[in-house]
Amino acid sequence: MKRVIVGEIGRPHGVRGLVRLRAFTADPRAIGDYGPLTDEAGTRRFAVTAMPDGIARIEGVTDREQAAKLTGVKLYAERDRLPPPVDPDEFFLCDLEGLPAFSEDGAKLGVVRAVQDHGAGAFLVIDAAAGELLLPFTKAVVPVVDVAGGRVVVVPPAEVVVPPQPGEEAA
Template sequence: MTNQDRICVGAIAGAFGVKGEVRLKSFCSTPEDITSYAPLYSEDGSRSFTLKLTRGVKGGLAARMSGIATKEEADALRGLTLWADRDKLPSLPDDEFYHTDLIGLEVLDTGGARLGTVRAVHNYGAGDILEVFGPGRRQALLLPFTKAVVPTVDLTAGRIIADPPEDLE
């Protein structure tokens, strides 16, 4: 399995309580759906888990994970990202994308000039932002991932056409 065959669907924020539950951040549009994509894997694929949600908690969910029985074991998982097999995830509408599919795409402006490559996708609460890094740039170009600024995403061709506002270039 390569990382292209899996999508990051959540992360462990640490232990919850003293009986081995974890505090879970779900990256799914419906947070509770994360359990239906099990088994979930560590990023390197060396460990797999099933999840049983136990309750909602501030900033996420509390869950029991297979093989985790103590607070210490749960604490040891802090920061672990959880990955699901891509074929277990729902198909997306034409105008939605998994972040992992955008990373590495070449970004061109509407005139065909190369702006760089998508290095990361961020969301600080007001929508997705593409971090584009390219030759000749001292710092990354941050593009709002909206139809107006990014009118074309062509996964097959491996590129994005962007129309950044003039003050961003």
């Protein structure tokens, strides 16, 4: 099951177990509606109730010490629990995983394995016949994202040489 990051637990707020919460949802107070939320590994579950001003209550957390242990935990929701994007040109980055990647001339280059973002911008990780490709996720490098059609078109930078997969053409 695909999961999407929807928030991050911040530092404790007060002594009764409340936390600061950074919600990445359109409505920050609705973050608990997509639950139960999990940590990055998917092993811990959290029932979150968002309150005004970026504060939240996490079920079972009753004091500052417990809250402090959760600082920095990223919260994930299952993809199918989130509403579909309103704009057809919008998508979740996890929706790109598994899509075939084609060159502008229609040659299949590989399959998107992951989208990673380490703070300097997102990158597509593509499993290609020649090995793993790591391409910046910019409009210049990825001019076409067609989630409904099940494909992305990539234009690798000039310094990246990508041989097409043998015998594969665009569908």
